[in-house]
Amino acid sequence: MFSTFRIRDYDFKLVVMTLALAGIGVMAIGSAEPSLQTRQLAGAAVGAVLMIVISFFNYSFILKFYWLMYAINIGLLALVWYMGDEGGGAQRWLEIGGLRFQPSETAKILLILFFAAFIMRYKEKLNTIWIIGACILLIMLPWWLIYKQPDLSTSIVVIIVFCVVMFAGGISLKLVLGVIAITVPALALLVSLALQPDNTILEGFQKNRLLAFINPEEYSDREAYQQLNSVMAIGSGQLDGKGYKNNEITSVKNGNFISEAETDFIFAVIGEEFGFKGSVVVIALLMGIALECISVARKAKDAAGMIIASGMGGLVAFQGFLNIGVTTFILPNTGLPLPFVSYGLTSLMSLFMGMGVVLNVRLQAKKQNRERVST
Numbered sequence: 001m002f003s004t005f006r007i008r009d010y011d012f013k014l015v016v017m018t019l020a021l022a023g024i025g026v027m028a029i030g031s032a033e034p035s036l037q038t039r040q041l042a043g044a045a046v047g048a049v050l051m052i053v054i055s056f057f058n059y060s061f062i063l064k065f066y067w068l069m070y071a072i073n074i075g076l077l078a079l080v081w082y083m084g085d086e087g088g089g090a091q092r093w094l095e096i097g098g099l100r101f102q103p104s105e106t107a108k109i110l111l112i113l114f115f116a117a118f119i120m121r122y123k124e125k126l127n128t129i130w131i132i133g134a135c136i137l138l139i140m141l142p143w144w145l146i147y148k149q150p151d152l153s154t155s156i157v158v159i160i161v162f163c164v165v166m167f168a169g170g171i172s173l174k175l176v177l178g179v180i181a182i183t184v185p186a187l188a189l190l191v192s193l194a195l196q197p198d199n200t201i202l203e204g205f206q207k208n209r210l211l212a213f214i215n216p217e218e219y220s221d222r223e224a225y226q227q228l229n230s231v232m233a234i235g236s237g238q239l240d241g242k243g244y245k246n247n248e249i250t251s252v253k254n255g256n257f258i259s260e261a262e263t264d265f266i267f268a269v270i271g272e273e274f275g276f277k278g279s280v281v282v283i284a285l286l287m288g289i290a291l292e293c294i295s296v297a298r299k300a301k302d303a304a305g306m307i308i309a310s311g312m313g314g315l316v317a318f319q320g321f322l323n324i325g326v327t328t329f330i331l332p333n334t335g336l337p338l339p340f341v342s343y344g345l346t347s348l349m350s351l352f353m354g355m356g357v358v359l360n361v362r363l364q365a366k367k368q369n370r371e372r373v374s375t
Contacts, residue, residue: 005056009366011359014292018340018355019048021285022348024278025266025341031245032253032261032269036343043345047352054356055363062357063304066117070138073110076103077145084149092149101346104146104154108161109354111142112311115162119169120304127172135166153334157319164314168297168307209333226265227329229257234271234279234328241275262343264335267327283324286339289355290317296361301368305361312354315339 022044030037076094080103085093093102115135125131139162147155167176233252242248252258253272258265271279293313300306316339323338325331337347 005363011362017285017288021340028266028269029262029343043348047349051352051356055359059357059360063117066114069110070114073107090149105346106350109350115165116304116307123303153336160318161315165307165311168310226259230265230268230327231329233268237272237275239276241273244273266342267324286320299365300361301365309358309361312358
C-alpha cells in the first residue's frame with residue numbers, strides 16, 4: 001500500500017503549479033465574492049494536504065478497488081436524482097451528514113481511475129468489439145445520470161476525458177479516425193435538429209444558449225448577457241489590469257454586471273483586475289499542469305499509470321479551454337468551473353486528489369527505473 005521514495009523523485013514542479021493556480025483562485029474569489037474567500041482558502045489547504053498524502057499511496061493498490069469506485073460513483077449520481085438539492089434549475093448537489101458536494105465533479109476523477117484499471121486488465125483485447133462495447137456501456141450510465149441532472153457541460157467533459165483515456169490506453173488509430181469521421185457530421189446534424197422549434201433534444205435554456213452564441217445581438221439582454229459583459233471586463237483590463245479589488249466605477253465586476261463571477265466567470269475577474277499579463281499566467285499554468293501530466297504519462301511504469309496521468313492532463317486542459325472559451329465568447333455558455341481557480345470545494349479537492357495520484361505515478365516510475373538500474 002505504501003512505498004519508500006526519494007525526495008528528489010518528487011514532482012515539485014507539478015505541486016508548485018497547482019498551488020500557484022489555486023492561490024490565484026483564492027485571490028480572485030476574494031475580489032469576486034469576499035465572503036467565500038476563507039472557505040476557498042480552507043478548501044485549497046485541505047486539498048493540498050490530501051494531494052500530498054495520496055501521492056504516497058501506491059496507485060496499483062488503489063486500483064484494485066476499481067469496481068467499488070465505479071459502484072460508489074453510480075450510487076452517488078443516482079442519489080442526486082432522488083434526494084439531490086436543486087439550484088439554478090438543475091439538481092446536482094447532495095447533502096449527506098451535513099456535507100454538501102457535487103457528485104458529478106468527483107465522478108470525473110473516479111471514472112479516470114476506473115478505466116485505468118479496467119483497460120489495464122483487458123489491454124490485450126482493447127481493440128476488440130467486445131471490450132470497446134463494454135467501455136462504451138460503462139461510460140454511458142454515469143454520463144446519462146450526469147446529463148439528465150441536467151448538466152450538459154459536465155457530460156461533455158466526461159466524454160472528452162473518456163476519449164483521452166481510451167486513446168492513452170492504446171485504442172487503434174484507425175478506430176479513432178473512423179469515430180471522428182462519423183461523430184463530427186453526426187454532431188452537426190444533432191445540433192441542427194436540437195435548434196429546431198418544438199425539439200426536446202435539449203432543455204429550453206440549453207437551446208437558448210446555443211442561439212445566443214449564434215446571434216448574440218438578439219439575446220444581448222438575456223442568454224448572451226453574461227458572456228458579453230465578460231468579454232467587456234476582460235477587454236477593459238488591457239495589458240496590466242485595473243488592479244486587485246479596485247474601486248473604479250468603470251469596473252464591470254464592481255457594477256455587478258458579471259453573473260457567477262466567483263465560479264463560471266472567474267476568468268473575467270482575473271482579466272479585468274490583472275489584465276492580459278494575469279490572464280496569460282493563468283493559461284500558462286493550466287498548460288503547464290496539463291503538459292507535466294503528459295510528461296508523467298510518458299514515463300509511467302504501466303498502462304494504468306499512463307492512463308491516469310493522461311486523463312488528468314486532458315481533464316485540466318479541456319475543461320480549462322472550455323471555461324476560458326465561454327468567458328471570451330468563442331464557445332457557447334456551458335457553465336463549467338475553471339480548474340483550481342473557480343469557487344467550488346468539490347471540484348477543487350477532487351482535482352487535488354487526482355493530482356495526488358499523478359504524483360504517485362511519477363514516484364512509482366522513478367522507483368522502478370532506479371531498481372532496474374541497480375540490478
